[in-house]
Amino acid sequence: MVLNPVISKLTGKLVVLASASPRRLDILTNAGLKFEVVPSWFKETLDKTLFKSPHEYAVETAKQKALEVAKRMPHKHLKTPDIVIGADTVVTVDGLILEKPVDKQDAYRMLSRLNGKEHSVFTGVVIVLCQELEGQEIEHRTVDFYEETKVKFADLSEEMLWEYIHSGEPMDKAGGYGIQALGGMLVEYVHGDFLNVVGFPLNHFCKQLGELFNGPTSESPARGVEASETGEEQRSPSKKLSKCDGKIGMVGFSNDESDRAVPAWTSGGIVRKLNSTEPQRCDLDFPRRIVDLMDGFKASKALFTASKLKVFDLLTSGEGLSAKEVAGEITAAVESTERLLDALVSLGLLAKIKRRDATGYRNTDQANRYLVSTSEVSLHGYVLHCDERLWPLFTHMEHAVQEGTNQNERAFGKTSDRLSQDHLNSVKEEKLRFMNAMHGIAKLTGRDVVSAFDLSRFKTACDLGGCTGAMAYELTKAYPGLSVAVFDLQAIVEMSSHFCPGHLQDSSRVTFLPGDFFKDELPKADLYILSRILHDWPDEKVHFLLSKLSAICTPGCGVLVAEMFLDEERSGPSRALLQALSMTAGRQRSATEYHRLMKEHGFTQSRAAFTHSFLDAVLCIKE
Numbered sequence: 001m002v003l004n005p006v007i008s009k010l011t012g013k014l015v016v017l018a019s020a021s022p023r024r025l026d027i028l029t030n031a032g033l034k035f036e037v038v039p040s041w042f043k044e045t046l047d048k049t050l051f052k053s054p055h056e057y058a059v060e061t062a063k064q065k066a067l068e069v070a071k072r073m074p075h076k077h078l079k080t081p082d083i084v085i086g087a088d089t090v091v092t093v094d095g096l097i098l099e100k101p102v103d104k105q106d107a108y109r110m111l112s113r114l115n116g117k118e119h120s121v122f123t124g125v126v127i128v129l130c131q132e133l134e135g136q137e138i139e140h141r142t143v144d145f146y147e148e149t150k151v152k153f154a155d156l157s158e159e160m161l162w163e164y165i166h167s168g169e170p171m172d173k174a175g176g177y178g179i180q181a182l183g184g185m186l187v188e189y190v191h192g193d194f195l196n197v198v199g200f201p202l203n204h205f206c207k208q209l210g211e212l213f214n215g216p217t218s219e220s221p222a223r224g225v226e227a228s229e230t231g232e233e234q235r236s237p238s239k240k241l242s243k244c245d246g247k248i249g250m251v252g253f254s255n256d257e258s259d260r261a262v263p264a265w266t267s268g269g270i271v272r273k274l275n276s277t278e279p280q281r282c283d284l285d286f287p288r289r290i291v292d293l294m295d296g297f298k299a300s301k302a303l304f305t306a307s308k309l310k311v312f313d314l315l316t317s318g319e320g321l322s323a324k325e326v327a328g329e330i331t332a333a334v335e336s337t338e339r340l341l342d343a344l345v346s347l348g349l350l351a352k353i354k355r356r357d358a359t360g361y362r363n364t365d366q367a368n369r370y371l372v373s374t375s376e377v378s379l380h381g382y383v384l385h386c387d388e389r390l391w392p393l394f395t396h397m398e399h400a401v402q403e404g405t406n407q408n409e410r411a412f413g414k415t416s417d418r419l420s421q422d423h424l425n426s427v428k429e430e431k432l433r434f435m436n437a438m439h440g441i442a443k444l445t446g447r448d449v450v451s452a453f454d455l456s457r458f459k460t461a462c463d464l465g466g467c468t469g470a471m472a473y474e475l476t477k478a479y480p481g482l483s484v485a486v487f488d489l490q491a492i493v494e495m496s497s498h499f500c501p502g503h504l505q506d507s508s509r510v511t512f513l514p515g516d517f518f519k520d521e522l523p524k525a526d527l528y529i530l531s532r533i534l535h536d537w538p539d540e541k542v543h544f545l546l547s548k549l550s551a552i553c554t555p556g557c558g559v560l561v562a563e564m565f566l567d568e569e570r571s572g573p574s575r576a577l578l579q580a581l582s583m584t585a586g587r588q589r590s591a592t593e594y595h596r597l598m599k600e601h602g603f604t605q606s607r608a609a610f611t612h613s614f615l616d617a618v619l620c621i622k623e
């Protein structure tokens with residue numbers, strides 16, 4: 001085929017597509033490729049938190065899918081493929097990876113997140129080259145790459161979203177939509193490869209095959225890598241070739257600087273056979289996870305320092321600033337500022353740009369969205385809270401574990417009670433800092449929590465310890481018939497006006513009531529919210545609060561508990577298990593533990609929802 005000389009090079013080879021997606025099958029068939037389809041049995045359950053970026057996750061999933069098929073076929077199908085192609089498509093928005101929705105409510109959550117906004121679609125592709133060696137061993141070499149396409153959804157009404165969901169189309173599609181069919185009507189524009197959004201980046205795939213079979217060309221793809229943004233000469237971090245033989249297992253090369261060395265068996269993307277005298281690097285699996293954990297604190301501190309110095313506030317413009325300019329703004333030494341900026345680039349928080357005079361630095365999209373202090377969904381306050389409140393506690397973890405107590409006295413020289421008392425009497429700036437920290441997380445996760453269940457039958461709600469009202473505003477946005485009272489301590493309520501969303505036309509459905517939920521009478525409502533409250537208190541206080549709630553709830557009243565849930569085996573998520581190490585007097589619980597706890601207080605009906613965001617939720621109804 002003249003159009004595609006590379007694809008014709010595969011004639012006569014057993015090419016296998018390790019995917020059941022009819023859309024990938026169509027794209028490759030239309031391109032003239034002859035292949036068999038052997039869907040992978042690999043379950044898409046990799047822990048997303050272990051990946052620095054969505055494309056790494058998509059590439060790794062694609063790799064696992066393809067290798068599973070490559071390794072299974074010789075035994076189960078009694079034939080060895082020459083090439084196995086694996087692919088995985090994910091949609092990312094607001095720093096979250098969206099896969100396929102599990103039900104209609106999940107589809108609604110995904111689509112309303114995408115509504116009116118630009119998002120990215122990443123497809124990771126892995127080509128496994130299989131070669132039979134002597135003694136029936138099979139060598140697997142992998143080439144991987146990814147493609148990113150930006151897609152913007154139009155502003156869609158709730159009615160349109162639900163009509164689309166009821167069409168059934170969202171259910172087997174990453175992000176809950178299919179651009180090639182009805183979903184195309186939701187899309188305002190596409191920047192990049194359209195077929196990548198459908199599920200397979202054909203153009204990049206052909207270029208990659210071209211490199212494999214013909215050697216690198218001058219127009220080798222540079223999309224989907226930082227190099228294209230920066231104009232700097234870097235080897236594409238995700239366009240790499242690694243070898244692993246069936247016996248030993250994969251060599252996992254990460255994208256970070258320490259691993260960017262080109263493996264011994266590659267040369268510009270062309271497979272080079274290992275000479276038997278060359279070192280066999282496959283037999284030592286690089287302990288990436290351990291090394292990343294050892295370095296984790298350095299990365300956290302780099303983020304904290306840059307946030308404290310408001311570096312991200314300076315780098316919002318596409319033009320960027322040089323290290324010298326940044327150093328001038330933050331009154332710091334130039335060389336150390338440059339080191340900090342370079343470290344932030346390696347962590348994916350900044351990008352480098354070539355300017356005529358010097359190298360410039362600018363925020364990545366995520367940093368613009370989450371780390372700039374004035375952004376709508378800023379986590380700046382929470383980052384500072386991590387640095388000022390959690391970091392000192394965690395430096396005393398050894399004592400915390402040995403003594404079984406929290407370390408407020410060692411870290412801050414005060415008992416927990418004294419600390420919270422002082423905190424409430426603290427200066428305005430300090431209180432605002434705490435509220436900002438809470439606000440960031442509540443804003444980030446609020447929409448997921450309030451839409452985890454249909455709460456439209458409730459008319460009045462009370463958010464106990466509702467702080468800035470972030471969750472209350474999300475509730476009133478999602479449920480036009482609902483009024484919400486935010487009940488929090490006097491010192492907090494008096495600062496709440498700082499957080500009233502400016503654009504809100506009708507904020508009268510959110511009111512603030514000062515009070516202490518342990519000492520004072522609780523306001524009457526149909527629905528109570530306990531978001532990030534229960535995990536903070538010892539069992540006796542939790543039972544005291546819940547019995548107070550139970551006493552004022554009539555049958556049919558609900559309590560929505562939002563917390564980071566442990567999984568039932570208490571083996572994750574790490575974020576929840578690590579949070580437990582700060583040793584507050586409270587504890588983290590699983591969904592079942594919350595069901596049981598609420599049942600003890602008469603909330604016999606309860607359902608859990610996992611949002612894949614910061615907080616999960618259980619809705620409990622009094623009978």
Ligand SMILES: C[S@@+](CC[C@H](N)C(=O)[O-])C[C@H]1O[C@@H](n2cnc3c(N)ncnc32)[C@H](O)[C@@H]1O
Nearest residue numbers: 438442465466467488489515516517518531532
């Ligand atoms: C961890 S924050 C959670 C804030 C909010 N619910 C959220 O999810 O973002 C705990 C909140 O409970 C409030 N709080 C603590 N003790 C309280 C009490 N005895 N009565 C009322 N509110 C209290 C704090 O002021 C703070 O706003």
